[in-house]
Structure formats: C-alpha cells, structure tokens
Amino acid sequence: MTTLAARPRTALLVIDVQKGVVAEAHQRDAVVANIAALVDRAREEGVPVVWVQHSDDDLVKGSEAWEYAPELIRRDTEALIHKNFGDSFEETELEDVLAAAEAGHLVVTGASTDACIRSTIHGAFVRGYDVTLVGDAHTTDDNSKWGAPPPDQVIAHTNLYWQYHSAPGRTAAVADTKDVTFE
Template sequence: MRAGVRHEQGEDRMTTLDNRPSTAVLVVDVQNDVVEGVHRRDVVVANIAGLVERARTEGVPVVWVQHSDEGLARGSDDWRIVPELVPQDGEPLVEKHYGDSFEDTTLESVLSGLGVGRLVIAGAETDACIRSTLHGAFTRGYDVTLVGDAHTAGDKTAWGAPTPAQVIAHTNLYWAHQKAPGRRAEVVETKDVVLRDAP
C-alpha cells in the first residue's frame, strides 16, 4: 500500500477490535519542551491544529497525550501543551511516562469507552513516542493512520542519528507498508485524512 492511497468504501475499517467502529485523533506529546527546536515545528503544529479543528467539526473524538518523566516535570511550563493547541473541555487527556502511549496509562480504557478501533496519530517525537505508539496501537488491534506531515523530531545527528527530515521520511515510508492480519496501516497527508466514512 502506498502512502496517501485511499481505499474503497467498506475497505477502510479492518480493526480486530470488536464493536469499535469509531475513529479518534490522537495528539501525542505536543508540549513546549518536546517540540522546542524540532524540524518544521510551526508547520507541524499548524497541521495538527487544522486536523484537530476538523475532527471537532466532524464530531470525531480528539484524545491528547502528555508525557512526563525525570527530565520533564509534570506541571512545569515545559510540560504544558503548546499554546497553539488547546484541549477543549471533555476531550480526554492521557498522562504517560513511557514512549508507548498505551503503556501503564488509561488510553485503552478511554478509547474503548469511545468505541474507537482506528487511530489517526500526530505529534512528537517521530523516532521515540510516535513510533512506540504506532506499534503499540497496531499490536493491540487498532487500524493506525500516521499523519505524514504532522509529526516531527529534533536533531539527534550528534549521536549518530539521521537528520530529522530523514527520520520523518523513513518512518512515513515503512509505516505505509506495515502489515498485520485484520488491521490496516497507512500514511496520509493532513489534507487527505479521512475521519469519517462517506455515507
């Protein structure tokens, strides 16, 4: 499957989770410290903001994930979600301490309560919490859409990593071809994300 390819109606939902027909937008770790100085920060945040606004308009749940650990103190300014993105009352906010947003959090119970079997994932950082959460969702039975121009990473070339642009491109490439029985993985640009099936 190529990145950005839409499927015929009826082929989009393949989740292995029973009675979970809904989609949710999952915004991961778009916090002040996490996205400070990352690749194309303002463009990515704007893309996420547009996606969140469209989800709200279409009645699709938005679920926020917020990380804290010994280097990112809960309640600090660095820990707060960036000012361009403001969770609304009633939108779930899941706190986490590990890369995978499902690990030792309330995320699964939140999504189960919403009847969600497909996640549209955006946020930071591509080579850490985004990758962990993509795989965490997929192995738990979710269909997983990565928003290809709405995730980002900082520069870790000093430690031997590829450039952020290469990290993002590689993640988009391999996720577009990810396969597992009864589930679907895809990569779609923000403007092409389908949140609801056509009537």
C-alpha cells in the same frame, strides 16, 4: 477493518506536542499548524480528540516545558492521557478511553517521531487498532550528534515503512493532513 469488535469509530491522537518537546523540533510551526487543523476538523466531524502528555525526570509534570504548545488548546470534554513511557498505552488509561469512544482506528500526530510516535503506532497496531500516521503532522529534534539521521530523514523513513506495515485484520497507512478522513 480493526480486529477490535464493536469499534467502528476513529479517534485523533495528539501525542506530546509540549513546549519542551517541540521547542527545537523540525518544521515545528508547520507541524503544529497541521495538527491544529486536524483537531478543528475532528471537532467539526464529532471525532474524539485524545491528548497525550508525557512526563519524566527531564520533562517535569507541571513545569512550563511540560505544558502543551500554546497553539493547541484542549477542550475540557476531550480526554487527556498522562504517560511516562514512549508507548501511550503503557500504564495509562488510553485503552479504556478508546474503548468507551468505540474507536478502532487511530489517526496519529505529534512528537517525537523516533520515540513516542513510533512506540505508540506499534503499540496500537499490536493491540488490534488500524493506525493512520499523519505524515506531515509528526516531528522530531535533530539527534544527528548521537548518530541518528537528520530529522527530515527520520520522518521520511518512518512514513515510508509505516505505509507498508501490515498484519492480519489491521491496516496501517500514512496520509498528509489534507488527505486525512475520519471515517
């Protein structure tokens, strides 16, 4: 029920699952495995998979840390969005890629929950997309030394508030990997 006209399709977003981003992430292996399962399922069902890759002064483009986790292999036919801001839409071609795919519903996975994931799900929602956050396919580092809650609480809180997020003509949802549908 997206507010975007003529956008009946769903796309899977894989955000920043890069070596340097997820090296110390909470339940890294389980989250990456869930994302890999979703990528496989999306491909089988003909759903566009859109890869997002962050770079900045601490995550230098072309460095080993900038590369995607080795368990996740992007196909040449799948879109790759390079970004420099938390919100995957800011100063990128993501909107154009999604428009060309006729995608009005986004299934969101990746890292980091309390930064790029939150920024992107909110950015998508205010732009008119329906957004499903995959509750067991996003992760973050332990930032508690800077006053943040432990990562399991950050993830749980994000899942909690996103399932109750609402706005006219759009839906927000949280689903576990096994329950995701790409309809």
